[in-house]
Amino acid sequence: MNTRKRATLYVVAAGLAGSLAVAAPVQAAPIAHPTASTTVQQHTTVHPDGFEPSSVVTRGNCKAWMNTKKIHGHWYAQGLVRSWNGTACSMMLQRKHGGGWERITSYHMVRNAQDHTGYYWDDRGYKARVCLQNLDWNDSSWHCGKGI
Template sequence: MNTHKNIALAAATAALASGLALAAPAHAANTGRPVATASAQQGVHIDGYEPDSVVTRGACKGWMNTKKTNGHWFAQGLVQSWSGTDCAMILQRKHNGGAYKFISGQHIVNNRKDSTGYYWDHTGYKSRVCIANLNWNDTSWHCGKGI
C-alpha cells in the first residue's frame, strides 16, 4: 500500500514540477536569451536548433544552431540540399540594430549538408542564415529570422 502512495506522490510531484517549469521560461543573465529547458517549445533547444531561423527555397533549406560557451552565445549557419539542387548559404550578423553584414564565407552544396563555424552572437547581436537556390538563378539572398 505504501508503494502505491509513494508512486502516486512521486507522479504528482513530477507533474507539479513540470507545470511550474513550463509556466515561465528562464532567461540567461544579461543576454535576453531563454535558457534551454525540457520543453522544446520554449527558448533555445537543448540541441541548439533554432526553428524560427529556418528559410527554404525549393530543395534548399537553411537554419541556425546556437550554443552558449563560457557564458557567451554563438551562432552557426547550416544549409542542406536535395534532389540535385545547388544551394548557397551565408551567415549574417548585425549589432545594436545596425545593418546585417556577412560574417561567414559562402557555402555551396549539392545533395548534402554543410555548416559554418560558430560566430559571436551575444548581447546586442542578432545573426541570421541566408540561402540562394542556384538552380533557380536566385539573384538575392533569402534570409531567415534574426536570432
C-alpha cells in the first residue's frame, strides 16, 4: 500500500474513532428525573393543537368545545361551535373566578357552519367553559362542558 493511501486510511479511521468516542457518552447519559417544577408543568400541559377534550358538549347535531393557548406566559381559552344537518345551534363562553359562572362572550349562532370566540383570560384562579344550546329543540336550557 502506498504512503498516500495509508495516510488517507489513518485519517478516515481516526475520524470514525473520534465520532464514535463522542457518540458513546451521549447515548450513555442518564435520563433526568422530573423535578417538582417539571412535574407541575406536565400537569398543565394541553394538547399540542390546544383542544381540550373534557370541555366537549354535544346536543343532537350541535357540538361545542374549547381550545386553550398560552400567550406571553398566560393561559387563554377560546370557545368553538359546529352545526350539521341543518341544525341551528348557539354557543357562549363562560368564566368563573371565585363566584359563579358568568357569560364573557356574545352568543355565537350557527346553522350548518362553525364559529369561534376570541381568546379570553383563563389563567391561575380562573376557569372557563363552553355552553351550548340546540335551537331546533324545544329545550331552551344551556348545556355546558367541564370548566378548564
